[in-house]
Amino acid sequence: MRPSGRNPNDLRKIALTCHYTRHAEGSVLVEFGDTRVICTASIEDRVPPFLKGKGSGWITAEYGMLPRSTHERMGREAARGKQGGRTLEIQRLIGRSLRAALNLEALGERTITLDCDVIQADGGTRTASITGSFVALTLAVHRLLKQKRLKANPLHGQIASVSVGIYKGIPILDLDYKEDSDAETDMNVVMNDAGAYVEIQGTAEGHAFRREELDAMLALAGAGISELMAHQRDALAAAGASI
Amino acid sequence: MRPSGRNPNDLRKIALTCHYTRHAEGSVLVEFGDTRVICTASIEDRVPPFLKGKGSGWITAEYGMLPRSTHERMGREAARGKQGGRTLEIQRLIGRSLRAALNLEALGERTITLDCDVIQADGGTRTASITGSFVALTLAVHRLLKQKRLKANPLHGQIASVSVGIYKGIPILDLDYKEDSDAETDMNVVMNDAGAYVEIQGTAEGHAFRREELDAMLALAGAGISELMAHQRDALAAAGASI
Amino acid sequence: MRPSGRNPNDLRKIALTCHYTRHAEGSVLVEFGDTRVICTASIEDRVPPFLKGKGSGWITAEYGMLPRSTHERMGREAARGKQGGRTLEIQRLIGRSLRAALNLEALGERTITLDCDVIQADGGTRTASITGSFVALTLAVHRLLKQKRLKANPLHGQIASVSVGIYKGIPILDLDYKEDSDAETDMNVVMNDAGAYVEIQGTAEGHAFRREELDAMLALAGAGISELMAHQRDALAAAGASI
Amino acid sequence: MRPSGRNPNDLRKIALTCHYTRHAEGSVLVEFGDTRVICTASIEDRVPPFLKGKGSGWITAEYGMLPRSTHERMGREAARGKQGGRTLEIQRLIGRSLRAALNLEALGERTITLDCDVIQADGGTRTASITGSFVALTLAVHRLLKQKRLKANPLHGQIASVSVGIYKGIPILDLDYKEDSDAETDMNVVMNDAGAYVEIQGTAEGHAFRREELDAMLALAGAGISELMAHQRDALAAAGASI
């Protein structure tokens, strides 16, 4: 039924390549099938003005797509002179989601910026970005601990994200671009390792969705996120930064 | 328990003043307690480039806050030279929600722009904007029907929106500013008159929310939106534009 | 002769509703007939860089029109990414006019920002804005005096403004939109309560105006401004902030 | 009494050098004492969108200051990414003033752009710009007539401008920078050769000005503008483009 031949509850092939670039304190290439995003975590020893002198750190995120990460070339946001509404919305979502993983006071007066740059897009770039950013953030925090710049681990939870939707009347997990274009409903779910919700953003594209459809989608999301968390733990363990 | 003395399932005082300004094809002042928003619907006989020649209309929305609608004066977005991420996010949400109320083909090659300008803010400006915009949109469509510029009513559903949240551990309806600032979870729900969901946007501000909390919030939202729809019908009937 | 049936020396119906919104230190809804403007005065305990440490305060103004305050919807300046020349010119005029009412040294190192937002436009928005801003400013200063944050009243004059013009060859007072569109000359006059001029801005739209026309217009303006000042005093007295 | 030793009714040394640059259809270097402005008139065979197909031409103006035309270096507007309010206000004034000199229908579907670039500033740059722009415009129109691209002269009047003010209590003509900085009132007057007013912009910098002061300033302006018009006629005659 699905264009890719997947079962409704199948994730795409997931890959998390740690230390993908060398300069960032944490970096990972995350792949959800053909969707590929570079996530880097950059540590800076300063905080935004609204936090100055309050003894708290900050996590923020920026998101971008290479102009030809998509089927048709998109205009480059730097050349157009501003980031679009979709970009701002996604980077605000990534930032909020990751702040839910970490005790900002325990981080000290530092900012960690998560840059999520989409190299190739095939649907689900925001959920891949959140899932990858958690890994990059963990790598950066691990480095601070190893360098003894932090005494205690400020991370208090694991965060991952996946999309679910209603496609041809059937609830499905982890939509690719073709499915996303035709879906009646599209929902992005961010959860922690206690099975609680950090963000739910559901949008009816075609017709409004009913309560039983919502329940089915949430069940798929919960199972999918558990799988993604196993991938995160494996990748981090292989990189010597177990959580 | 609530700062305002309301019960958990109480809306604030709701008021919808139709024909609040004279130039717009549809206009309404919507009040959710001390939150006051002017919503206008403007009809133009052209569509955005991506719809040209396709025989379909378009609904779009813009949102703004007067600089001193808030406790502290905010910088004016026009003076800063760009709309912030929150503004873009809200106006995208309003536009999507209202498009779910209407058959765009039946509208013909017209654009209806919903302008939501917050005169005074006390929490819930986006849900008030959506609820008011539906009324302004209906007034504008009614005028097109009366002028025989439209033969059939393109509206196929009623749309309203309310916020729900977890405040001091209790699920509550229609958060005001004080509650919103302290809420552990904040969720905006947009529904239609068939009781189905158009948008759900839930964010854990403090700790992640559990499934039973989600269920309780959705129940509150459903009841609140039913009440709001009665207010919408009453206001429209009084303005001679029953739906 | 006038489209509204007014005599050449008639103002429109004037209304000044004090405390129109609740957050601002001073707020008023000013109505010159169908022209409606919300004026708020916001006090901040800092001054612009060029005044830092000089023991002087500052008065500044910002002006905006809701997109559908006009007959045709105008593009939103925040969305276009800049304020137009007309907007900048008007807000500079409002700021200069109000600074003429007040001793900036006596204000102390504070900035009062006057926000004038046009809810509905029917000509004369800048003169209504100045007239309303004086009321909002007085309310804000009154609050500082009442809170004993100021010992002496820094206001040393009353300021109001009205437009005059030549319409079908006849000098008239307080032009509405229809008159303004057809006027041969349009002049905005700002005066103080000593009958002296703070600003005169006269523009020949059709043919240049002669000295005797200028004299007739100035006479109309003087009488109109006296009437407006009586309205200001009444509104302030009713709000408990007599000048 | 005046820092320059001039009498109250003296203009500074006026010079108008026609054909100052070679590419523009009309160009002039205008000097009011140490204030030097290059004015060019550029003809283009198209009109702005709002005039397309209406058989009318357009006159518009742009104004700029070289960064070091002033005592202290100012930031370059191109580098700051926008023109300031003062610049926009001045170029709107120049455009309106020159449109009053010419029958736009008789110009045909053409735009003439007047660029006024201040090489050196010593007060009165806007009045010098208007006075010089009239000369550049006339040169450009003369060329159209000579090339038989126009059959009849669309110019129907001569336009010039000067500043007047109250300095140490005395009305004076054509303020230089030192006088302008200390003036209690500053007024820019634009007149035509019939002695009628095209623009009057008077601003009380210190205290409000009284009616008799206004009258004295207008008398000075009238005499000064007559002198400026003689300079314009001489310069144009010398350039073979008499009016």
Next chain:
Amino acid sequence: MRPSGRNPNDLRKIALTCHYTRHAEGSVLVEFGDTRVICTASIEDRVPPFLKGKGSGWITAEYGMLPRSTHERMGREAARGKQGGRTLEIQRLIGRSLRAALNLEALGERTITLDCDVIQADGGTRTASITGSFVALTLAVHRLLKQKRLKANPLHGQIASVSVGIYKGIPILDLDYKEDSDAETDMNVVMNDAGAYVEIQGTAEGHAFRREELDAMLALAGAGISELMAHQRDALAAAGASI
């Protein structure tokens, strides 16, 4: 002598991975040592306004760096709202260089946009971008030929680029970041396969360079570019797109 242990005339390890992403008509990952750039070529069937209807195609380029491609995180140009001078300079250079490889008339009314996005920076990003862009452009042209959208190959030359410099008094080839930071002179050379120069941009960072130093640098560049061209031919042959 060189920090990397290379001889003065050694290139870094060069790699060109064709078809690195799937959506673009041509794509390559180019590596000059630790410098990694994704180059994509996107074909669009339209030309910029200045070429419309002239029967000629166009080649243009855009360049960007991921915020954490560098040692310290740089601000994202899209977030800052404009591309910096360095970025504009580099993308103009890439565009000019590639236009020298191809007959624009033979391309037909098409635009090929080369996007060069730096994933990781270690010096020489502009020379890597030009060298990689030639490969991406060739892949895109090859596809047009294979699809019979082009009858004849519009490419008439091979283009590659390398940097040379004077480091501690010695002329060296292909500077990495450490060398670049300390070099007295830095020169970027773009050549074609006939051994002629397309661009030479030499800058004295420390002291001015003498004629014999220039000669030595040009000799190194010529030899380095020959080697790079062999890498280009090998990569294209392996990808089935020999030139």
Next chain:
Amino acid sequence: MRPSGRNPNDLRKIALTCHYTRHAEGSVLVEFGDTRVICTASIEDRVPPFLKGKGSGWITAEYGMLPRSTHERMGREAARGKQGGRTLEIQRLIGRSLRAALNLEALGERTITLDCDVIQADGGTRTASITGSFVALTLAVHRLLKQKRLKANPLHGQIASVSVGIYKGIPILDLDYKEDSDAETDMNVVMNDAGAYVEIQGTAEGHAFRREELDAMLALAGAGISELMAHQRDALAAAGASI
């Protein structure tokens, strides 16, 4: 052979008018034939953030063209809201070139900004700007020495610049606009008085240039720059600021 009748190795008529404007610490009108540029040097007692507290000064440059300095009117960069890539590239080049003339430490914590504004363009505006800027800079430094704000002269070299190119197959010196438009190669060379190169920027417009063509162009440039330096010395000597 050349449109102007010049020999291949002839400069245009060169003029350097010192003290062209009165406010700047150094100013000059530089003319290369019909190309006329005002160069001013402005001294400010502060440095950019990256140099604060390092005991070093800074030289920077800005470049602009009056809208009608060219054959066709160009849009004003201040009105378009940004400086184009060509402008940024040229001002970066001017800044780098002049920094090569001066010991920044010896300048002390000062910034000298060179503003190059093109009054009339006929090719070679960037080389005229560099050549004129050296004179303006020297005048400004001379004033600092005379005022004893500097003890030792921080200038350690003389800098001038000229263009060379291949026109109809022949190497020529100092291209005017007509030659520049048709040239096959265009190269800008900046040298010091020791005959060494500060910048070489050569671009093949038509076909790539060969080594012997490069050699011939460099020989022409060297001779031309010697002549320009004599003009610089003469102008400075006449202005009482010998180097």
